[in-house]
Amino acid sequence: MEADTPRIEEYLESIYKLQQEKHxxxxxxxxxxxxxxxxxxxxxxxxxxGKDLISHSEKGICLTEHGKTIAKKVIRRHxxxxxxLTDILGFKWDEVHEEACRLEHAISPEMEERISxxxxxxxxxxxxxxxxxxxxxxxxxxxxxxxELKAAQKGIIVSVFEEDPKxxxxxxxxxxxxxVCVRVxxxxxxxxxxxxxxxxxxxxxxxxxxSKIKVK
Amino acid sequence: MEADTPRIEEYLESIYKLQQEKHxxxxxxxxxxxxxxxxxxxxxxxxxxGKDLISHSEKGICLTEHGKTIAKKVIRRHxxxxxxLTDILGFKWDEVHEEACRLEHAISPEMEERISxxxxxxxxxxxxxxxxxxxxxxxxxxxxxxxELKAAQKGIIVSVFEEDPKxxxxxxxxxxxxxVCVRVxxxxxxxxxxxxxxxxxxxxxxxxxxSKIKVK
DNA sequence: CTCATTTATTAGGCATGCCTAACAACATAG
DNA sequence: CTATGTTGTTAGGCATGCCTAATAAATGAG
Numbered sequence: 107m108e109a110d111t112p113r114i115e116e117y118l119e120s121i122y123k124l125q126q127e128k129h130x131x132x133x134x135x136x137x138x139x140x141x142x143x144x145x146x147x148x149x150x151x152x153x154x155x156g157k158d159l160i161s162h163s164e165k166g167i168c169l170t171e172h173g174k175t176i177a178k179k180v181i182r183r184h185x186x187x188x189x190x191l192t193d194i195l196g197f198k199w200d201e202v203h204e205e206a207c208r209l210e211h212a213i214s215p216e217m218e219e220r221i222s223x224x225x226x227x228x229x230x231x232x233x234x235x236x237x238x239x240x241x242x243x244x245x246x247x248x249x250x251x252x253x254e255l256k257a258a259q260k261g262i263i264v265s266v267f268e269e270d271p272k273x274x275x276x277x278x279x280x281x282x283x284x285x286v287c288v289r290v291x292x293x294x295x296x297x298x299x300x301x302x303x304x305x306x307x308x309x310x311x312x313x314x315x316x317s318k319i320k321v322k
Numbered sequence: 323m324e325a326d327t328p329r330i331e332e333y334l335e336s337i338y339k340l341q342q343e344k345h346x347x348x349x350x351x352x353x354x355x356x357x358x359x360x361x362x363x364x365x366x367x368x369x370x371x372g373k374d375l376i377s378h379s380e381k382g383i384c385l386t387e388h389g390k391t392i393a394k395k396v397i398r399r400h401x402x403x404x405x406x407l408t409d410i411l412g413f414k415w416d417e418v419h420e421e422a423c424r425l426e427h428a429i430s431p432e433m434e435e436r437i438s439x440x441x442x443x444x445x446x447x448x449x450x451x452x453x454x455x456x457x458x459x460x461x462x463x464x465x466x467x468x469x470e471l472k473a474a475q476k477g478i479i480v481s482v483f484e485e486d487p488k489x490x491x492x493x494x495x496x497x498x499x500x501x502v503c504v505r506v507x508x509x510x511x512x513x514x515x516x517x518x519x520x521x522x523x524x525x526x527x528x529x530x531x532x533s534k535i536k537v538k
Numbered sequence: 539c540t541c542a543t544t545t546a547t548t549a550g551g552c553a554t555g556c557c558t559a560a561c562a563a564c565a566t567a568g
Numbered sequence: 569c570t571a572t573g574t575t576g577t578t579a580g581g582c583a584t585g586c587c588t589a590a591t592a593a594a595t596g597a598g
Binding site: 348360365368 | 544546548
Binding site: 147 | 574575576577578579
């Protein structure tokens, strides 16, 4: 009934993330995200559908309840791993994603719980994303991208949708991390940058980047 | 030149352990240890020899320098993982082996170093086996099995060559763990049990078990 | 010395997951 | 309406690592 491999976990996790980002999830989008060829993904999709982990209709790839449960377990292990790496082993937030991608498949349910306990049951990963609890319950705050704020509006950073180490390093030097308050000073027209104020300093921020920073 | 997979790591690690236990390492012994069929092992042995990780002569399977280096890296990661599990995450010594078997293949050199540093560069795993340093240098104490002690002799436990959780739990209830002093009260004849004294209590201990406990 | 057992290998398969090349199905721009 | 591009699938392969059955070689017991 279960029949799970690390690859299947990887696919389900990706599908979960992509469907959060935007519906529907297409074969090509998934292939790109996993860095695989479309036919490889096509094949696996058929297999996952056969295991009742996803449904594959006209309107794209959707996780079934069972598939969603597994995906959230993997995400929980991923984000707990990241917290372990930053809070206990002293990694910086830009160094943890790749490492966690490997750890998430090597962690038993027991270890998952021990990590959570040892860290005081953290609610989010270092990038601000919520950690599903052990029953798969996921608390999502109502947020909007920084790029949608108008001049003079402000918000508190909740999360940063970015995995690229270089970009995360850059954001850290600006102090753009969860729980930090940002104020938009100015929005340049024609899709130009935002001028933001973070703890006393002013920076110009591209729209692209700003859209990945979620504030409340 | 490298070309490494988790399976190859697993084989090299097993060969290293088996050759420490007893020379020479045979295909069948390796197959039994890895819980694989002899032909599967035979095949992999040929592959490992082709990669210059082992030599396969009349007198069994031997690691080359290169193979030994990799094996020690894996063992380092395994034992550091065990320490992480006991010292930081609160696992008991009988719960860590299997978990570490998965972690050892998921840990980057960076994480390896961070674990070591965070734990104060531990010299042994929870079972008393030495942890190779980052250059692969391994300090081995001169030890002998508890089973070789005569009546009235005593020693300090250095390590316990056992992975079975049940047995480790049992030994822990007797207090037979590294750094503990044991005195042999009596040795029953005809391969019978040893009567040992540990921190004030007396226990009868089978020869088989006693041979796995190394003392100095 | 011979028969039997253990030990190692060859032969032939299979599942998993990946690939490229080729084709089909659809949207849309001109 | 046709040409072009995007998207998805089939077809055919390949590498990795495992298996069983059969065979060959070495060891040991009577």
